[in-house]
Amino acid sequence: MEKTVNQKAWFLVLPVLLLVAFSAVIPLMTVVNYSVQDTFGNNQFFWAGLGWFEKMLRSERMWDALGRQLMFSGIILAIEIPLGIFVALNMPKSGFWSSFCLVLMSLPLLIPWNVVGTIWQIFGRVDIGLLGYTLDALGINYNYTQDILAAWVTIIVMDVWHWTSLVALLAFAGLKSIPDAYYQAAKIDQASRWKVFRFIELPKMMGVLMIAILLRFMDSFMIYTEPFVVTGGGPGNATTLLSIDLVKMALGQFDLGPAAAFSIMYFLVILLISWVFYTVMTNLDKREG
């Protein structure tokens, strides 16, 4: 749809602007403020320049957390996106069973994040959890509070459990928008199941899949509550992801300067990657429209 130029539209955007300025710009400026100052307590601050940034860039702690974070986001995207598409392809297209599946699949999305953590914390316990008990009975040594591999597997399976439905629902919405004529044409051409997927379904899903990847990337990169409840960042620091490390630093140790510098770099990384996704996405939008 072609839009008309109208500068008065700014008035319609004004309320959002004021609200977001209050709830985003002011806090963000506070962070920027802290990141360039140092304090000896008593609310006395002095200029520290870019020292905190330098310190954080040299600290192994941040790079380790970033590495773990990238690994976590990478693994869950590699599992959730294909699995979500696969589930969407197998969902009933319409009728009662379609709604039935939709409702049940959305259920994990509406559970408070710490309850998600609690569910898996209990589920994986060897003494009272179904999963831990079963694995233990099968003779598999599974203990997510001691073993690094078990801890990682637990938080990844938990995230797959929690969010695959989001990808599946998005892919399902994309699939439903494909007109029947496409499938009929494919049938006449005797296209194989794979070719139908590759040349009809996948291109038509691209738009929504980009939204899925963008949302999943952002949210997994900011994840805090669920792994914190399950593993508390341990064993050792094995599952200390970026947000967990940041909260430890800012609210636990009250290292305001380093934490603020950390925050800003953290935000910039997310912004950069999201900007790439967003650009790709709007280009896709344009090509379709």
Added chain:
Amino acid sequence: MADMTVNKTLSRGLSLPKINSRLVVMTLYLLFLLLPIYWLLNMSLKTNTEILNEFTLFPRDLTFANYATILTDPAWYMGYVNSIIYVTVNTVISLAVALPAAYAFSRYHFMGDKHLFFWLLTNRMAPPAVFALPFFQLYSSVGLFDTHIAVALAHTLFNVPLAVWILEGFMRGVPKEIDETAYLDGYSFGAFFVKIFTPLIASGIGVAAFFCFMFSWVELLLSRTLTTVEAKPIAAIMTRTQGASGIDWGVLAAAGILTIVPGALVIYFVRNYIAKGFALGRV
């Protein structure tokens, strides 16, 4: 004749396993989703002795005492009330400011519109962990600490951008001729927006409300940081179960189950729009 029957059985033979494989995939997936929830439900209906001493797949000693504990103690159930209050306030605020903005983005070009839109989205990308401490100081300094409105305002950080994003997608689907006709008919902008436009995008508003509800309901880091007593959300109260004598597993499980209920109710109401909503109106 014989040919046809052969054909029929052949096609049936081919189509049957296909249906079955779908059924198997969906059953396995739903089982994977529901098993952990079932386990929580199972635990919430047991006594603590049964939880800790026996391993049972269903409660042998069915008890509702865990639920009774929560529903009779104001310290517990006020957590639900608090959560519902700030989630509702947040949804109302988010929609009220997002509606006109989404209309502007979907209908007009204006100076800096694209940058503004991306800047809004960046707030959806901001990690709550980054904002926890500044929010704490901001709301303490304006005297809003430990109030429902503080949490509601804090959650607009990620809900407003999302609501604008969703509503813009739905509004783009409404032909512009409708606006023009209404203006020709002498409607003012306000009257047009309320009487004609809003009913047209009612499903979009429903979906946006659903998402605001969802993300405000499930968030814990900010709501926990901004509250102590008066507006403490249920999710934060759940840590109470860790007493001196260990964790009260039954009550913890019951509290968890009760946090799932409002979400399940909301899903039921929007079930026909969920898929389109998750696509942010862009299918």
